[in-house]
Amino acid sequence: MHLKAEQLSLSHGEWTLSADGVFGQGVHLVTGPVGSGKTTLASALAGIFEPASGRITHEGISRLSLSMQFPEYHVTGFLVKDEIRSWHLPVTETLQKTGLTGRQDRKTLTLSRGELKRLHLTCLLGSPWDAVILDEPFAGLDCMEKRRVCTAIEEKTHPITIIFTHEQAVLPAADVIWEIEGNALVCRGRVPEAIPAWKGAPQYLTRALEEGARPENIRLQDATEALCRMHA
Amino acid sequence: MQDARLRIGATLLLSCAAFSSVFGAVLAALWWVVVARNERNLPGRYAAAVIFGAIILVAGFTEAFGGDGISYGFRMTVITLIAFWAFGRGREGDLMNTAVWAFGDRIGFDLGLTAEMAISSLRRIEKDIRDIRNALKLKGSRGPVYDLIPLGFTLTIMQIHRAREQGLVLATRGYQGGGTFSPSFQRSKTDCFAFFSSILIIAAVFVSFVGYL
Amino acid sequence: MIHAQNLHHRSLEIKSLHIEPGHTAIIGKNGSGKTTFLKLCAGIELPHHGTLTISGREPRAVHTGWVGEVPDNNLVFRTVADEVASGLRFQRTPADAIGPAVSAVLSEMEILHLCSRTSHTLSGGETVMVACAAALALSPELLILDETDTHLDRNAAGKLETIIRRRPAPCILQCTQDMDTAARADRVVYFAGGRPLYVGTPDEVFSHLSETEMYPSLWRIAGCI
Numbered sequence: 001m002h003l004k005a006e007q008l009s010l011s012h013g014e015w016t017l018s019a020d021g022v023f024g025q026g027v028h029l030v031t032g033p034v035g036s037g038k039t040t041l042a043s044a045l046a047g048i049f050e051p052a053s054g055r056i057t058h059e060g061i062s063r064l065s066l067s068m069q070f071p072e073y074h075v076t077g078f079l080v081k082d083e084i085r086s087w088h089l090p091v092t093e094t095l096q097k098t099g100l101t102g103r104q105d106r107k108t109l110t111l112s113r114g115e116l117k118r119l120h121l122t123c124l125l126g127s128p129w130d131a132v133i134l135d136e137p138f139a140g141l142d143c144m145e146k147r148r149v150c151t152a153i154e155e156k157t158h159p160i161t162i163i164f165t166h167e168q169a170v171l172p173a174a175d176v177i178w179e180i181e182g183n184a185l186v187c188r189g190r191v192p193e194a195i196p197a198w199k200g201a202p203q204y205l206t207r208a209l210e211e212g213a214r215p216e217n218i219r220l221q222d223a224t225e226a227l228c229r230m231h232a
Numbered sequence: 233m234q235d236a237r238l239r240i241g242a243t244l245l246l247s248c249a250a251f252s253s254v255f256g257a258v259l260a261a262l263w264w265v266v267v268a269r270n271e272r273n274l275p276g277r278y279a280a281a282v283i284f285g286a287i288i289l290v291a292g293f294t295e296a297f298g299g300d301g302i303s304y305g306f307r308m309t310v311i312t313l314i315a316f317w318a319f320g321r322g323r324e325g326d327l328m329n330t331a332v333w334a335f336g337d338r339i340g341f342d343l344g345l346t347a348e349m350a351i352s353s354l355r356r357i358e359k360d361i362r363d364i365r366n367a368l369k370l371k372g373s374r375g376p377v378y379d380l381i382p383l384g385f386t387l388t389i390m391q392i393h394r395a396r397e398q399g400l401v402l403a404t405r406g407y408q409g410g411g412t413f414s415p416s417f418q419r420s421k422t423d424c425f426a427f428f429s430s431i432l433i434i435a436a437v438f439v440s441f442v443g444y445l
Numbered sequence: 446m447i448h449a450q451n452l453h454h455r456s457l458e459i460k461s462l463h464i465e466p467g468h469t470a471i472i473g474k475n476g477s478g479k480t481t482f483l484k485l486c487a488g489i490e491l492p493h494h495g496t497l498t499i500s501g502r503e504p505r506a507v508h509t510g511w512v513g514e515v516p517d518n519n520l521v522f523r524t525v526a527d528e529v530a531s532g533l534r535f536q537r538t539p540a541d542a543i544g545p546a547v548s549a550v551l552s553e554m555e556i557l558h559l560c561s562r563t564s565h566t567l568s569g570g571e572t573v574m575v576a577c578a579a580a581l582a583l584s585p586e587l588l589i590l591d592e593t594d595t596h597l598d599r600n601a602a603g604k605l606e607t608i609i610r611r612r613p614a615p616c617i618l619q620c621t622q623d624m625d626t627a628a629r630a631d632r633v634v635y636f637a638g639g640r641p642l643y644v645g646t647p648d649e650v651f652s653h654l655s656e657t658e659m660y661p662s663l664w665r666i667a668g669c670i
Contacts, residue, residue: 032598033601035571064370072390075386076371109389114475142473143658168623168662169623207667324563325524398518401579405531407531412533412540
């Protein structure tokens, strides 16, 4: 099972991005500066942005979804309970997971942006996809909610998870690191070998590496554990 | 045509001429063929099919029920073509420049600001519609008719949120009505000819009416 | 500079809060009352009960710059130049002074090259920088950034932070979910359940939060070295 970008070229006017690579099973983290084309690439992989050339193939993937940066776009249910049902999920259990217990009759689009993002991500990650693509899933969430999303991703209920983000503090454990650099998608390799080559790594990882630590993954706790092991 | 005042003036005159009679519409169509030849800004196939399809549909019904549908269809088509030309040539700040030039920096400024904000919103709505349709497709679209309800609802709520936040931005920037603005216009060699010819067209239509009476 | 006394407004409840001039980070979970507090400070909403003053004046009498969370919603006009000039135009600044003032603020933000661009062609990061330039063009006494860094990468957020901190703006209120950014502020206010639970220097406030996710990642690393 994989999602493959073959000689892909994406363009918006004069701007172009090339991508060539295979997203196999596991958690993939794609990072890059704002404006580098993360959203465009995520849309192309999800099949909603037409590439200028090249192609995207899905091997063994029958159900794929994309979480857009703004959760409002995904809403189809007038009330919170209708929205949860539109994802074919149990209302009470999902409300509990989202921290919105008792608010099933609230109008979905009157939730705050943070609450709506929580609801959307809980519903999306709670559905049985073969591959999920998350575009800036942490934007608009507080630190606790970011951690909760990371935990849900780490449960690996979906064979392929691709995360596009510029988040620098709360990240999930990942299997493969990708970076957008100089208008091209570059694979840094599998974690943990990829960590030293990751140019856009969070500062806490860079700091740990400078100290000589070798974190096993990319989370803050991996960096602190590596440092503690070193000093033990 | 670069001068926004002349373009808006020509658009008004030609629209009146085209709407008033088939003769006026023929003259306006000729004007469009000659003057707008390099700046017609015709829409894409899908949008053109929807817009002209709607005109043909209404014209067809009018003709079928005893009205002059063919004349209506022709006149509306010419007006729509003129509108594409006028809208496509619009530059940023045109409406503000023209409104302040015509009505001053109090009412004119407010009118221009409203028009500029409306056009800005249209561009954002285009993107919102595209994104909502894509999101619905990914979630499992139930067909274009069913999708219209969540699309319309989400779009409306998003516009309300956006308007509220933009109102907040305007308030913190000190907007209370009116403002400093110096209108500026560029004019090409052909602008005066194009505008003058639109005056001739409306005059010809007027004369033909007088002759008819 | 900012003084709130017996303030009750929607879910917000502040008995007494005093914020000195300088860079203050406002932190807290989603729905803890941060944005409501910022809207009161901007004079956009009026408190139901109690008083809030900025330098002894009503918030509405104070020049305030506001940049919200959603980049697109901060821009109203079609071109960057018009966006940055808007506040000056509303204040009826003489026409010949507007152009140089716009160029000066765009240069300061290091985005002069965007001057003639249309708003819808800007990237998210560029949109935030333009919105900040438009807010700073009026030399506000109070600059409010409501989770503006959400849509910025580390380099862009760092650049913005450097620029706003070198401005002589007496007071900056920055609501953020990035605890490393908050740790660099002069003061931190931590909101929980509509109340400012901890107020003080980053050291003082984060000493209460060391067991939570709301602790600067670089401090956590430093603690292990």
